[in-house]
Amino acid sequence: xxxxxxxxxxxxxxxxxxxxxxxxxxxxxxxxxxxxxxxxxxxxxxxxxxxxxxxxxxxxxxxxxxxxxxxxxxxxxxxxxxxxxxxxxxxxxxxxxxxxxxxxxxxxxxxxxxxxxxxxxxxxxxxxxxxxxxxxxxxxxxxxxxxxxxxxxx
Amino acid sequence: xxxxxxxxxxxxxxxxxxxxxxxxxxxxxxxxxxxxxxxxxxxxxxxxxxxxxxxxxxxxxxxxxxxxxxxxxxxxxxxxxxxxxxxxxxxxxxxxxxxxxxxxxxxxxxxxxxxxxxxxxxxxxxxxxxxxxxxxxxxxxxxxxxxxxxxxxxxxxxxxxxxxxxxxxxxxxxxxxxxxxxxxxxxxxxxxxxxxxxxxxxxxxxxxxxxxxxxxxxxxxxxxxxxxxxxxxxxxxxxxxxxxxxxxxxxxxxxxxxxxxxxxxxxxxxxxxxxxxxxxxxxxxxxxxxxxxxxxxxxxxxxxxxxxxxxxxxxxxxxxxxxxxxxxxxxxxxxxxxxxxxxxxxxxxxxxxxxxxxxxxxxxxxxxxxxxxxxxxxxxxxxxxxxxxxxxxxxxxxxxxxxxxxxxxxxxxxxxxxxxxxxxxxxxxxxxxxxxxxxxxxxxxxxxxxxxxxxxxxxxxxxxxxxxxxxxxxxxxxxxxxxxxxxxxxxxxxxxxxxxxxxxxxxxxxxx
Numbered sequence: 245x246x247x248x249x250x251x252x253x254x255x256x257x258x259x260x261x262x263x264x265x266x267x268x269x270x271x272x273x274x275x276x277x278x279x280x281x282x283x284x285x286x287x288x289x290x291x292x293x294x295x296x297x298x299x300x301x302x303x304x305x306x307x308x309x310x311x312x313x314x315x316x317x318x319x320x321x322x323x324x325x326x327x328x329x330x331x332x333x334x335x336x337x338x339x340x341x342x343x344x345x346x347x348x349x350x351x352x353x354x355x356x357x358x359x360x361x362x363x364x365x366x367x368x369x370x371x372x373x374x375x376x377x378x379x380x381x382x383x384x385x386x387x388x389x390x391x392x393x394x395x396x397x398x
Numbered sequence: 399x400x401x402x403x404x405x406x407x408x409x410x411x412x413x414x415x416x417x418x419x420x421x422x423x424x425x426x427x428x429x430x431x432x433x434x435x436x437x438x439x440x441x442x443x444x445x446x447x448x449x450x451x452x453x454x455x456x457x458x459x460x461x462x463x464x465x466x467x468x469x470x471x472x473x474x475x476x477x478x479x480x481x482x483x484x485x486x487x488x489x490x491x492x493x494x495x496x497x498x499x500x501x502x503x504x505x506x507x508x509x510x511x512x513x514x515x516x517x518x519x520x521x522x523x524x525x526x527x528x529x530x531x532x533x534x535x536x537x538x539x540x541x542x543x544x545x546x547x548x549x550x551x552x553x554x555x556x557x558x559x560x561x562x563x564x565x566x567x568x569x570x571x572x573x574x575x576x577x578x579x580x581x582x583x584x585x586x587x588x589x590x591x592x593x594x595x596x597x598x599x600x601x602x603x604x605x606x607x608x609x610x611x612x613x614x615x616x617x618x619x620x621x622x623x624x625x626x627x628x629x630x631x632x633x634x635x636x637x638x639x640x641x642x643x644x645x646x647x648x649x650x651x652x653x654x655x656x657x658x659x660x661x662x663x664x665x666x667x668x669x670x671x672x673x674x675x676x677x678x679x680x681x682x683x684x685x686x687x688x689x690x691x692x693x694x695x696x697x698x699x700x701x702x703x704x705x706x707x708x709x710x711x712x713x714x715x716x717x718x719x720x721x722x723x724x725x726x727x728x729x730x731x732x733x734x735x736x737x738x739x740x741x742x743x744x745x746x747x748x749x750x751x752x753x754x755x756x757x758x759x760x761x762x763x764x765x766x767x768x769x770x771x772x773x774x775x776x777x778x779x780x781x782x783x784x785x786x787x788x789x790x791x792x793x794x795x796x797x798x799x800x801x802x803x804x805x806x807x808x809x810x811x812x813x814x815x816x817x818x819x820x821x822x823x824x825x826x827x828x829x830x831x832x833x834x835x836x837x838x839x840x841x842x843x844x845x846x847x848x849x850x851x852x853x854x855x856x857x858x859x860x861x862x863x864x865x866x867x868x869x870x871x872x873x874x875x876x877x878x879x880x881x882x883x884x885x886x887x888x889x890x891x892x893x894x895x896x897x898x899x900x901x902x903x904x905x906x907x908x909x910x
Contacts, residue, residue, distance in 0.1 A: 251826050252826070254826075255564070255567070255826050255828075259567055262571075262574070265591075266574060266577075266589060269588060269589050269591075270588075272586070272588070273581060273584075273586075273588060274583070274584055276583065276848060276851035276852070277581045277582065277583035277584055277848060279847070279851065280577075280843070280844045280847050280848060281577050281588070281589075284570060284573045284574055284577065284840075285574070287570050288567070288570045288571065288574060291563060291566050291567045291570060292567070294563055295563050295564070295567065298563065316621055316622065317620050317621065318620055318621070318622060319620075321619050321620045321621075321622075322616065322619070322620040324619070325615065325616045325619035325620060325789075326616060326818065326821075329612070329615070329616075329793060329814065329817075329818075330814070332793065332797075333797060333810055333811070333814050336797060336807075336810070337807050341797070341798065341801075345794045345797070345798075348790055348793070348794065349787075349790045349791065349794065352619075352786070352789065352790040352793075353786045353787050353790060356619060356785065356786035356789070357784075357786045358622075369787075372787055376791060376794070380794070380798065383428075383432075384798060384802070388435075388443055389443075390435075390439075390443075390798075390802040391801075391802070391805050392798060392801065392802070393797075393801055393807060393810070
């Protein structure tokens with residue numbers, strides 16, 4: 245309950261900060277182009293204030309939230325998945341789409357699998373990653389002829 | 399006209415034409431299922447392949463692919479919570495919860511059947527009412543488009559999670575994302591915060607892929623579940639689901655009609671139709687609280703509405719020569735390449751091809767039903783893939799899907815940014831639905847507003863423009879109704895609850 249209250253206060257502060265940031269940028273707009281953005285930013289900041297007021301003064305806060313079962317979240321896995329995605333996407337234009345994606349698929353599937361690492365346990369993810377890459381190559385490059393991000397490799 | 403329609407039907411039932419249409423429908427289902435590959439892209443890629451075909455067959459191949467792609471979006475929406483096409487966004491709201499409940503097969507079959515019904519209703523309107531409907535669509539100017547977008551925004555109430563305020567914050571944030579890029583009046587850059595490449599604005603498709611697929615990928619990775627849902631093949635599920643879906647004629651027909659009307663409006667399309675129909679079905683439902691938690695009506699309404707737009711989006715194109723949607727614009731190219739002139743003369747000078755194309759759309763829907771029923775058995779197997787393989791595969795598809803829209807890494811970075819933002823927003827109870835809705839409607843609302851403001855400089859007052867046309871008045875009334883009805887229903891529900899608790903109270907408690 246208290247956690248949700250703090251969470252909402254943080255969200256409302258972020259909302260007000262974004263509104264402020266956007267509002268500064270409206271200074272360069274000329275009428276009538278500035279009306280719509282100003283109205284939207286105004287509504288956004290009002291909603292931020294409403295959320296802040298509710299978070300501070302509303303007594304029955306978060307009663308409904310308590311009824312639901314909390315999710316089983318592994319924080320280590322969360323940050324691994326986010327940094328993994330960031331690294332993968334930043335490496336795509338450097339190494340090439342197919343190579344980076346293949347490596348990403350193998351590494352993520354091995355690290356998320358709870359099995360002990362052995363030669364046998366590595367064969368399956370490598371085979372699956374290769375098959376997926378082949379299917380993607382066939383679909384996008386050969387059949388649809390859609391360009392994919394290039395790099396040092398393919 | 400009836401003779402020409404019959405001739406058209408017979409031509410489209412030619413074996414070689416049926417074969418080509420079947421292949422195009424299958425290709426459409428695949429294109430629609432893959433996030434990022436839209437119906438527009440699929441149709442555009444197929445156009446060169448139709449050069450060697452006779453005009454009717456070529457056009458039917460394009461129409462079949464469009465029909466298949468519109469349904470295909472539901473597969474990924476239901477199975478992995480990532481809409482394959484923007485039109486399938488509303489399908490995720492109840493489709494994925496059904497998968498989590500172990501009812502993926504039911505959701506997929508329902509989506510298929512609803513798509514076919516929507517497609518047929520839309521085509522019937524295209525056949526019999528295209529001219530009056532095209533004239534109605536022409537009545538939609540900037541002020542009408544503005545009010546349509548405002549009406550669409552009232553749907554946020556239906557899409558918000560536990561908190562309406564946070565749902566509204568999400569929706570308005572989506573509107574603000576739509577502001578990024580070029581100012582529609584002066585053409586100068588705005589809200590790019592120093593990133594010059596953002597001048598092109600936030601493209602809907604990568605943003606949508608990001609908001610839906612990346613939070614899903616992270617969620618799948620952070621939880622230690624082996625599969626996204628348990629699934630066991632059930633005997634007789636096909637027959638049972640088909641009967642159950644056909645027992646919902648009101649939801650099917652209302653959503654198909656909404657899809658037909660919204661689809662023919664230039665600038666709207668399947669995504670807006672899906673949202674509007676979802677809102678209306680929830681509003682008329684006896685169990686509105688079940689929506690978003692796996693109510694099958696949510697899948698029925700979204701899919702019948704978006705597939706109804708396939709044929710109705712062709713109404714302005716075929717009758718007036720005006721393409722009302724990106725796919726219609728590509729199809730216009732297809733018509734011109736085959737030597738056909740869309741507009742009033744299409745039905746007189748090239749009536750054979752025109753009626754074959756229209757009747758062929760009915761056949762395409764029947765083919766979709768047959769191929770979809772066969773395909774569902776395979777699609778549903780996707781949830782049997784262990785999470786440690788499925789999650790990174792979705793990530794890879796999200797990257798290639800975002801990149802292939804404009805061959806730009808910027809779109810991939812936008813997808814990633816929106817995805818990570820969407821993940822943390824979801825953690826604080828801001829669902830992705832309202833954000834994407836705001837992004838979709840923001841552009842329509844702003845263009846409508848700014849163009850109206852410019853029109854007012856020619857002498858007509860803003861009041862006359864915004865508040866006096868019959869379509870504007872109807873849309874304003876619908877907006878008011880959409881805002882008031884949930885409040886009234888809520889009040890009535892509370893009153894009923896109070897009455898019930900008073901009746902249930904033991905006598906000794908009265909008066910303390």
